[in-house]
């Protein structure tokens with residue numbers, strides 16, 4: 001019960017942030033991040049209307065998939081090792097965490113084998129934190145052009161994990177910077193790219209991210225409680 005109430009509260013907060021930021025709520029998808037939480041809690045969220053679920057570990061996602069209804073859309077949001085790509089391709093609607101050209105090439109190879117096209121986002125380390133994965137902003141455009149050769153991936157947009165801060169306002173500049181870059185990339189005609197998703201904002205800062213242009217927010221703690 002509590003999970004559903006939390007979910008609906010987060011949905012309301014997204015709507016409020018949309019009003020504040022002049023955004024259309026239909027442009028924002030909430031991803032319920034159930035990592036470390038039992039399937040029973042994920043099912044609560046599902047019954048409350050959630051259809052997009054995020055996991056950061058391959059093994060956990062693979063074990064949860066058969067336990068959840070078939071119409072769930074699974075998002076891989078955590079760092080992905082190349083040797084686990086085989087398990088993920090064909091099972092996710094979107095891989096948010098592509099942080100190297102090498103990983104993109106591995107996804108290409110496996111997608112070709114399975115005769116499908118995999119939707120991905122490039123993870124961007126906007127604040128250049130040493131502890132984080134992702135391309136630096138000044139590397140992304142070149143990476144996008146390189147991925148123009150990989151016809152079994154579709155680069156749908158960008159993702160970032162903003163710094164851990166006590167006041168979400170501190171991340172506004174980070175979100176704004178990535179949004180501006182996203183808008184700039186939208187105007188480019190690059191093969192295998194359709195820049196239409198901006199995945200940013202977590203429990204601590206999703207409202208600011210929505211105000212600044214996020215089209216996907218990834219919320220775990222705010223829905224399922226602390227881990």
Ligand SMILES: *Cc1c(COP(=O)(O)O)cnc(C)c1O
Pocket residue numbers: 033035056077078161202203204218219220221222
């Ligand atoms: C865990 C996680 C989230 C959700 O974090 P919360 O702060 O619990 O909302 C979002 N994105 C990624 C990549 C994560 O690993």
